[in-house]
């Protein structure tokens with residue numbers, strides 16, 4: 001749950017990040033920046049901001065903005081009908097992002113899961129992305145990510161996005177933001 | 181036809197545009213910037229540079245760099261098998277781009293087709309894009325575009341890209357660049 005003030009403040013802050021990176025939004029787009037706290041009401045630790053440029057029945061493009069050490073919790077994009085599940089490419093544009101996916105677990109993690117939610121972060125294969133670096137996540141594959149100390153801007157290129165069907169490891173999570 | 185020197189010079193110039201806009205490429209990506217003169221050997225007038233971030237069998241994302249008044253010639257993305265043809269979204273990131281598609285022709289064009297090739301520019305419905313503005317082109321729809329006086333950077337988000345099947349109005353055009 002977020003208040004309208006928290007949402008507006010996060011939209012402004014996210015737009016500042018984008019402007020500093022030279023990424024221009026129209027005023028209407030700034031007002032439509034999605035602020036997601038995943039229902040955990042700890043936006044500073046868990047959540048992200050999203051700009052959805054386009055989402056057709058064939059492809060999707062977004063800009064993700066993460067504040068310092070903010071974490072997008074573990075989830076996967078399951079098959080839906082004859083859609084095998086969203087395939088997505090994350091390209092770091094600014095800052096550093098630590099991405100974790102299924103596979104060989106890292107010895108020690110560069111990013112710690114949010115305190116109190118550790119049990120819901122089960123995949124540990126680490127991919128560190130700096131500006132210009134990218135990684136493609138296959139459909140139906142568990143992943144989570146966290147920004148470094150300066151936050152991060154990540155472009156997401158993908159097949160059609162149906163966020164409402166995302167499956168989160170943490171059962172407390174509700175994908176749609178509730179405004180107090 | 182382009183010489184290797186022309187290609188390298190265009191890659192460097194395109195990367196300068198990107199850096200000034202805050203868009204970071206890895207050194208490998210700079211070396212792989214595609215320089216397209218469409219076989220007309222008049223790169224300053226007709227052609228563009230492309231960075232292909234990702235092109236899977238489901239989606240594609242590119243950055244297009246246009247030098248001042250450079251024109252990408254009229255073409256369409258035809259159906260291929262059960263693919264209805266590439267659907268693409270152009271989002272202007274920097275500068276100005278004049279996009280022309282099928283539809284109500286503009287009274288007077290903000291962009292003039294390259295001298296000597298006017299006959300091969302048949303669609304005249306004008307869409308002017310400034311940073312933050314975008315337009316989605318349906319499959320199999322004729323379109324061409326030209327940068328304003330300061331050049332332009334345009335993000336292209338689309339379904340799978342199969343450039344080799346593009347159909348250009350100008351019969352002289354050869355999509356694959358030939359290096360002298």
Ligand SMILES: [Zn+2]
Pocket residue numbers: 075077088143
């Ligand atoms: Zn995801």
Ligand SMILES: [Zn+2]
Pocket residue numbers: 255257268323
């Ligand atoms: Zn096109």
